[in-house]
Amino acid sequence: MRVITIASQKGGVGKTTTVHALGTLLSQRGRRVLMIDLDPQASLTVACGVEMGETGMSEVMMGQKLLARVLWEVIPNLYLAPADTRLTQAELVMVGKMGRENILKRAIHALQGSMPADYCLIDCPPSLNLLTVNALTAAEWVMIPTRPEYLGARALQPMMDLIHQAQQELNPELKLLGILPTFFNPRLKHHTEVLAEWERAGLPLLPVQVGQTIRAAEAPLRQLSITDTAPSSKVAEAYRALLTMIEERAQ
Ligand SMILES: Nc1ncnc2c1ncn2[C@@H]1O[C@H](COP(=O)(O)OP(=O)(O)O)[C@@H](O)[C@H]1O
Ligand SMILES: [Mg+2]
Secondary structure, X not given: XXXXXXXXXXXXXXXXXXXHHHHHHHHHOOOOEEEEEOOOOOHHHHHOOOOOOOOOHHHHHOOOOOHHXXXXXXXXXXXEEOOXXXXXXXXXXXXXXXXXXXXXXXXXXXXXXXXXXXXXXXEOOOOOOHHHHHHHHHOOEEEEEEOOOHHHHHHHHHHXXXXXXXXXXXXXXXXXXXXXXXXXXXXXXXXXXXXXXXXXXXXXXXXXXXXXXXXXXXXXXXXXXXXXXXXXXXXXHHHHHHHHHHXXXXX
């Protein structure tokens, strides 16, 4: 199983939208996919049409329930481990536990026997907390969606530092898939200049840019991914290209 974490300590950069789009596309290509919502704000859970209750990832992270016991089938082949109302408290409980950085990794391992999946996509909270550290410890790949803005790049450094630390201390297998430019508008000079600057600076940019469309913001209302609500949009096209690239790279 390929485990891919989508992380950034900034909110509103498209993490959840990216997980939902990739999960949906992969399942439609016949892969079995598990999406894990680690954000107490539960955007992915809501976008999938799953009611946030008291059962979900908080119990898994506190060691009270097996991952297999909290899964929902969203569409055929696409499963969601939802966030729930106690995920913020769960983080506080986890801090006091031995092996606290490995809780999610162990939970995913335990699942493999009962529900083998081809991909696991982890949606992180907008913070560099213990939940995100767990997502980095459990993953083989990490991708960072970022808006192509000056301040966006400044926010990258702490994230890159955390990834580096995770590689050193917790998960030597972790690889950076790359930085995914999101909300990209090719007509904005600032966006194109910032991307060019990042390239010059040698940042590991992915070769795909995700544009901006109101259709992406509307999609969660219909409990569908942008790739289903607006399949011919440029954004959906970008996610399909991103997926093809990931499938090639993650061989
Ligand atoms: N490509 C896009 N174009 C327009 N709106 C988008 C796009 N991607 C995401 N959005 C919207 O922007 C908001 C933040 O996106 P989201 O994926 O939730 O980011 P994050 O998980 O990083 O906080 C949501 O309302 C979402 O629907
Ligand atoms: Mg989110």
